[in-house]
Amino acid sequence: MTADLVLTGGLLADGTGAPVRLADIAITGDRVTAVVGPGGLAATPARERLDITGLVVAPGFVDLHGHSDTTVLSDGRAISKVHQGITTEVSGNCGMSPAPAPPERRGAVRRAIGIIDLDPGVDWRWSTFAEYRARVDGAVALNLAPLVGHVALRVAVNGDDPGLLDAAGRARLEAAADEALSDGAIGISTGLMYPPAMFADPAELAVLGRVARRHDALFAVHMRNYGDALLPAVDEALAVARETGCRLQVSHLAVAGRRNWGSVRTAIARIDAARADGLDVAADIYPYLAGSANLSQLLPVWAQEGGSVGIAERLADPSVRARIRAEWTTTLHLGWDEVYVSLVDDDLRELVLGRSIVDAAAALDLPPDEAALELMRRTEDRVQMVAFGRSPDDLLAVLAHPATAIGSDGLALDPDGPTGVGRPHPRSYGCYPCLLGRLVREDGTLTLERAIAMSTSIPAARARLRDRGVLREGAFADVTVLDATTVIDRNSFEDPTRRPEGIVHVIVNGRAVVRDGVQDPAARPGRALTAG
Ligand SMILES: [Zn+2]
Incomplete structure (x- = not known):
């Protein structure tokens, strides 16, 4: 059989954390059809061959914590993401998804997730989660695996009023969450610092945990506090997993404020205790000492x-x-x-x-x-x-945990378009090159294999994305080719939109989106992924 593309001479970091090895790779259609030792595909007919000698070939990065839900509809190229080597984003984090958004509540949902909905020109034509998924499927350069957000769910069925939900309100929330998961959401997220999700009590959170559990889906929690009250916030999240048995993702585990430094280690100890009790709990993080949110x-x-x-x-x-x-x-x-x-x-x-x-x-x-x-x-x-105000030691503790995944917490942005506003956190443009250039190559904090596993197989497994996150025969052909000797983020908090260096080729579902560092502006091979 003729392969569509053969990559030869690359150093394979397959995503499992196994030591890198020389391998040649064949891609046909949207799948990896061969991974063999050097020279093993010399006789294989191919429409195209790329010599990647001296470069690292890895599964495309799976960004477990993204917010590109509506910015990818402003610009399907998803420039800031694909140039980092990201081929799949788990979107809809922190409680903020653009669906469900029934017509009578569309404006209210849109206001409630305004922090991530940067382009007012995006036409919100969907109502159900299924309609939203259909809108992004095939319209974006990378894959999106969307979570349904508690903020959207609560506004959609109960309005944006503060206060506790009564039993009827919780029943409406449960039905809406259930429908979104049946419609293909890969999990549920909440943002307990964002109105109106922040007004949820344990009974309301248990509803979300139960629905997630019923679908064996991830429950990603932006906790109630990342400052003085980090530990009670961790306990609150763990209690949901304990009560409902849901798979829990502690989002962007960090603490702000010098007086709280060190509490992240205690948080990790509590997560480990829960894991030892059999709970399925893990955390994600981005490799920076600053966060970003609404000033409010x-x-x-x-x-x-x-x-x-x-x-x-x-x-x-x-x-x-x-x-x-x-x-x-x-x-x-x-x-x-x-x-x-x-x-x-x-x-x-x-x-x-x-x-x-x-x-x-x-x-x-x-x-x-x-x-x-x-x-x-x-x-x-x-x-x-x-x-700012985060501790390097806390960050290192999260990165060192075996279950930690990398999630950028960033958005797909176009520096020259409607989403290129303000001076965003540099993670939107440089998260993975920062990880690979600074923490792996310059600081030696992580091995290359480990950093790539945290960026591929670990997040793909958390999100239950089948046949993604490991580069092996039969997997989807999501592939990132990079130069480990040069990869680096070149941006900064002062100059956040500069492109990273060293991400050479990015392939999504078998189609090259970035080739020799240049994006194909017409390529939209991304799909709306489901879990399982
Ligand atoms: Zn968040």
């Missing part, structure tokens, strides 16, 4: 009720602002010099974008805490931050 995440919970509209209304009241400032004197776990404005409305961009809150405050002629509140009020909560 720093507000007390009571001040976030009603979402963006509630926040803006509340912050117009000077007495409320005074109360928040007073609370912050004890509860704020970050310094204002550690918090940078990464996205903000046009009229404020010149003044504050890319600046720390301390510098932005000087520009606004306000004290830092007042400046932060004023930015949230004036933009109606459309202001995002990059927040």
